[in-house]
Amino acid sequence: xxxxxxxxxxxxxxxxxGPHGVEAARYTDEVMAKVRALxxxxxxxxPLRFWLPWPRLALIAATAAVGLLIVMxxxxxxxxxxxxxxxxxxxxxxxVDELVPTAPAGSGxxxxxxxxxxxxxxxxxxxxxxxxDDQWLDQTLQLLQQLDEDVPExxxxxxxxxxxxxxxxxxxLQQLDExDLTANS
Amino acid sequence: MAGSDTEIIRxxxxxxxxxxxxxxxxxxxxxxxxxxxxxGNYEDAKDASQNAFVSxxxxxxxxxxxxxxxTWLYRIILNECKDVYxxxxxxxxxxxxxxxxxxxxxxxxxxxDVDDPRAGPGDQLANRELxxxxxxxxxxxxxxxxxxxxxxxxxxxxxxxxxxxMHCRLGTVKSHVFRATEHLQVLLRPWMAQERG
Numbered sequence: 001x002x003x004x005x006x007x008x009x010x011x012x013x014x015x016x017x018g019p020h021g022v023e024a025a026r027y028t029d030e031v032m033a034k035v036r037a038l039x040x041x042x043x044x045x046x047p048l049r050f051w052l053p054w055p056r057l058a059l060i061a062a063t064a065a066v067g068l069l070i071v072m073x074x075x076x077x078x079x080x081x082x083x084x085x086x087x088x089x090x091x092x093x094x095x096v097d098e099l100v101p102t103a104p105a106g107s108g109x110x111x112x113x114x115x116x117x118x119x120x121x122x123x124x125x126x127x128x129x130x131x132x133d134d135q136w137l138d139q140t141l142q143l144l145q146q147l148d149e150d151v152p153e154x155x156x157x158x159x160x161x162x163x164x165x166x167x168x169x170x171x172x173l174q175q176l177d178e179x180d181l182t183a184n185s
Numbered sequence: 186m187a188g189s190d191t192e193i194i195r196x197x198x199x200x201x202x203x204x205x206x207x208x209x210x211x212x213x214x215x216x217x218x219x220x221x222x223x224x225g226n227y228e229d230a231k232d233a234s235q236n237a238f239v240s241x242x243x244x245x246x247x248x249x250x251x252x253x254x255x256t257w258l259y260r261i262i263l264n265e266c267k268d269v270y271x272x273x274x275x276x277x278x279x280x281x282x283x284x285x286x287x288x289x290x291x292x293x294x295x296x297x298d299v300d301d302p303r304a305g306p307g308d309q310l311a312n313r314e315l316x317x318x319x320x321x322x323x324x325x326x327x328x329x330x331x332x333x334x335x336x337x338x339x340x341x342x343x344x345x346x347x348x349x350x351m352h353c354r355l356g357t358v359k360s361h362v363f364r365a366t367e368h369l370q371v372l373l374r375p376w377m378a379q380e381r382g
Binding site: 003014016 | 202203205213218221222227231239242297366373
């Protein structure tokens with residue numbers, strides 16, 4: 001038999017002493033006299049934990065909502081800033097595109113085309129630069145007069161032409177020009 | 186009209202203060218026995234247990250009902266007894282400490298001396314000596330071991346209830362009870378052998 005079993009067996013024969021000389025009714029009356037002198041427990045202010053849980057939950061929810069709004073607002077603002085930056089860049093690119101030619105010269109043209117274009121341009125330039133027939137005639141006549149003044153008669157005669165009239169002279173000059181052109185080409 | 190502890194507590198909290206007397210009537214015996222086993226003096230035990238009832242009434246709105254009222258009351262009694270111990274410790278050693286158990290007093294023993302008609306005068310004397318020796322051995326235990334041993338083995342509380350009353354872990358209570366039992370076993374071995382013989 002171990003000690004615990006022995007002790008419990010012994011305790012059944014020798015129980016713990018009870019209230020000795022204490023009258024139960026008197027004991028209760030004394031306690032109740034002290035109790036009645038106190039405030040009733042129901043009127044005692046309840047501890048904070050009885051009313052705090054609900055507001056605490058609401059407070060947590062409100063804090064979470066405010067935090068979420070702040071985060072959403074920040075993200076939205078960042079998105080707007082990004083969109084405006086993209087628009088601005090697009091506008092700059094468009095403006096640059098307008099300045100830069102879309103098909104630079106010579107990018108797709110063959111040398112023959114270029115030569116033809118240049119010839120056309122030369123003809124146009126020459127056409128614009130060549131004065132009218134009257135002007136050309138006047139200028140030529142002025143030149144001839146100057147020549148007449150400067151060049152002696154023998155020089156003209158030496159060329160095989162006779163200056164009988166202005167028409168003949170003009171024809172002679174045209175022939176000379178044609179010869180020069182033929183010789184140059 | 187007797188009701189369950191919870192029912193009485195609800196009624197008291199609702200304003201029917203007089204019904205608290207039912208709780209006092211119901212638990213005063215156990216309360217007195219616990220206080221007496223811890224203090225070894227009837228007068229101190231009565232004062233401590235009555236103060237515990239008043240404290241329990243004052244804090245009744247904080248009683249959550251997840252434990253028994255008796256367990257909650259025992260915890261308050263334990264605190265009251267600790268206050269008595271502190272008060273006793275402040276008494277000068279040169280003076281006779283008020284309320285301490287006197288070996289010659291009948292309260293020197295925690296246990297009832299039952300006069301067994303079948304036992305001879307020698308056996309009755311031996312039983313009385315054993316009761317006093319056992320009481321002295323229990324009182325000589327460290328405070329926590331003594332409390333755990335009394336609550337569990339003498340007052341019949343489960344280890345879980347003992348832990349709840351002592352406001353400590355179950356493992357700690359088991360350790361206190363084991364050490365107390367081991368100590369008492371060594372001290373009482375001759376008496377156990379004599380009883381068996």
